[in-house]
Amino acid sequence: xxxxxxxxxxxxxxxxxxxxxxxxxxxxxxxxxxxxxxxxxxxxxxxxxxxxxxxxxxxxxxxxxxxxxxxxxxxxxxxxxxxxxxxxxxxxxxxxxxxxxxxxxxxxxxxxxxxxxxxxxxxxxxxxxxxxxxxxxxxxxxxxxxxxxxxxxxxxxxxxxxxxxxxxxxxxxxxxxxxxxxxxxxxxxxxxxxxxxxxxxxxxxxxxxxxxxx
Amino acid sequence: xxxxxxxxxxxxxxxxxxxxxxxxxxxxxxxxxxxxxxxxxxxxxxxxxxxxxxxxxxxxxxxxxxxxxxxxxxxxxxxxxxxxxxxxxxxxxxxxxxxxxxxxxxxxxxxxxxxxxxxxxxxxxxxxxxxxxxxxxxxxxxxxxxxxxxxxxxxxxxxxxxxxxxxxxxxxxxxxxxxxxxxxxxxxxxxxxxxxxxxxxxxxxxxxxxxxxxxxxxxxxxxxxxxxxxxxxxxxxxxxxxxxxxxxxxxxxxxxxxxxxxxxxxxxxxxxxxxxxxxxxxxxxxxxxxxxxxxxxxxxxxxxxxxxxxxxxxxx
Numbered sequence: 001x002x003x004x005x006x007x008x009x010x011x012x013x014x015x016x017x018x019x020x021x022x023x024x025x026x027x028x029x030x031x032x033x034x035x036x037x038x039x040x041x042x043x044x045x046x047x048x049x050x051x052x053x054x055x056x057x058x059x060x061x062x063x064x065x066x067x068x069x070x071x072x073x074x075x076x077x078x079x080x081x082x083x084x085x086x087x088x089x090x091x092x093x094x095x096x097x098x099x100x101x102x103x104x105x106x107x108x109x110x111x112x113x114x115x116x117x118x119x120x121x122x123x124x125x126x127x128x129x130x131x132x133x134x135x136x137x138x139x140x141x142x143x144x145x146x147x148x149x150x151x152x153x154x155x156x157x158x159x160x161x162x163x164x165x166x167x168x169x170x171x172x173x174x175x176x177x178x179x180x181x182x183x184x185x186x187x188x189x190x191x192x193x194x195x196x197x198x199x200x201x202x203x204x205x206x207x208x209x210x211x212x213x214x
Numbered sequence: 215x216x217x218x219x220x221x222x223x224x225x226x227x228x229x230x231x232x233x234x235x236x237x238x239x240x241x242x243x244x245x246x247x248x249x250x251x252x253x254x255x256x257x258x259x260x261x262x263x264x265x266x267x268x269x270x271x272x273x274x275x276x277x278x279x280x281x282x283x284x285x286x287x288x289x290x291x292x293x294x295x296x297x298x299x300x301x302x303x304x305x306x307x308x309x310x311x312x313x314x315x316x317x318x319x320x321x322x323x324x325x326x327x328x329x330x331x332x333x334x335x336x337x338x339x340x341x342x343x344x345x346x347x348x349x350x351x352x353x354x355x356x357x358x359x360x361x362x363x364x365x366x367x368x369x370x371x372x373x374x375x376x377x378x379x380x381x382x383x384x385x386x387x388x389x390x391x392x393x394x395x396x397x398x399x400x401x402x403x404x405x406x407x408x409x410x411x412x413x414x415x416x417x418x419x420x421x422x423x424x425x426x427x428x429x430x431x432x433x434x435x436x437x438x439x440x441x442x443x444x445x446x447x448x449x450x451x452x453x454x455x456x457x458x459x460x461x462x463x464x465x466x467x468x469x470x471x472x473x474x475x476x477x478x479x480x481x482x483x484x485x486x487x488x489x490x491x492x493x494x495x496x497x498x499x500x501x502x503x504x505x506x507x508x509x510x511x512x513x514x515x516x517x518x519x520x521x522x523x524x525x526x527x528x529x530x
Contacts, residue, residue: 022294022496024497060412108228124459158301164310167310169310169311169314169318170299171300171310171313171314171317172293172296172297172317173297173300173301174298174496175295
């Protein structure tokens with residue numbers, strides 16, 4: 001019963017996201033094809049993962065799993081149902097201890113099982129005025145441990161205006177999700193250099209809004 | 215089978231035949247000049263024809279649904295248009311509640327008022343009540359940065375996308391003696407004249423266009439396209455008198471008004487797009503851009519057409 005319900009709820013969420021945002025995927029640097037991929041995106045809103053999910057073709061959507069904090073998604077029955085059954089999130093411990101499972105190993109295991117991952121390397125929602133927060137090191141460790149995986153930068157545009165922090169009613173506005181050219185860790189590339197390169201690749205996808213900026 | 219159904223079927227049959235001809239021409243052009251999809255003008259033409267099919271089918275379904283179908287169809291058009299419009303405004307976080315009210319209170323209430331035919335309220339609801347109440351909601355958030363620009367943008371978005379568009383649906387509620395039960399055809403008349411004028415201006419402009427009419431606003435509009443499109447659309451409007459409560463002369467005169475309003479409405483909306491630095495309002499309809507790109511001429515002509523008909527022919 002649960003899998004059918006989870007699928008229906010998933011469809012309803014995608015329908016609602018499309019109704020509010022008329023979201024459109026722009027595949028600029030890579031085609032929407034199957035493959036072992038990590039989509040890494042900017043994070044400004046609770047709905048970010050859902051927009052990426054909504055623009056993936058259904059076949060890819062079923063294989064895509066967000067990486068999310070276990071503390072949040074296991075906190076109640078509803079969240080557990082959404083996180084585990086609907087979104088099939090890879091739940092990681094955001095403050096890993098030595099005794100618990102290693103988040104990087106969890107992600108690699110999910111990739112080895114045929115999933116794609118949706119990751120927010122800023123680590124937390126960006127509620128500052130900056131376009132992007134400095135990346136946490138997780139993306140680097142993932143690239144080093146799973147070297148044959150494509151790391152695809154994904155820019156989510158406008159969703160922060162749909163539902164700013166602290167608001168409960170979303171405003172219908174058109175959003176876009178732009179997929180850039182995939183990255184991999186160069187041989188011998190240092191952590192700081194790789195993370196800077198990944199940040200630049202993501203920022204390069206942000207639409208220029210000089211003409212509409214105040 | 216009433217006269218109304220007969221007329222509606224004749225009309226839909228005619229439009230269907232027109233689209234079949236257009237589709238065949240588009241197909242032949244593509245095979246001859248753009249077999250690999252390289253000719254953007256022909257690809258665009260075919261995308262437009264396909265979108266036309268979808269629009270005609272949608273309108274037909276709405277017509278079958280009667281008042282409910284038509285009101286819901288145009289309420290959705292308003293919603294999609296407002297979504298496109300607000301996306302391009304500079305509204306800030308402080309406008310959140312005012313915008314939420316615009317989408318989830320003002321828009322449904324306006325269409326509910328149209329549905330029950332409360333002319334006295336729906337014709338002033340947005341120009342008076344929304345105009346006064348939404349700035350109050352915005353002011354309560356105490357962010358004064360570019361306040362006047364923000365509230366003006368919100369009000370203009372509502373007037374264009376909700377108030378004006380709702381007047382198309384409001385045509386259903388006019389009470390014209392001898393025309394009872396046929397008001398849907400009045401909507402068909404308005405939409406056909408406006409849209410065919412757009413198409414004919416495009417066609418005449420492509421065939422003969424030399425002198426640009428407004429090079430800054432809309433480089434594709436020419437005097438030849440404007441004059442040819444206006445004249446031929448007016449003639450077609452006059453020729454459609456049999457689906458209206460008007461005689462041929464009146465139908466032609468109303469068509470001329472509608473076509474001129476549509477043309478200048480298109481120019482105004484182009485100016486707004488230039489100001490915002492975009493080419494299209496959105497991307498929802500393949501080949502046409504967004505909803506507003508297709509609706510702009512209807513938006514400007516609908517309220518005028520509504521009031522002229524109401525003043526001249528309606529009892530309400």
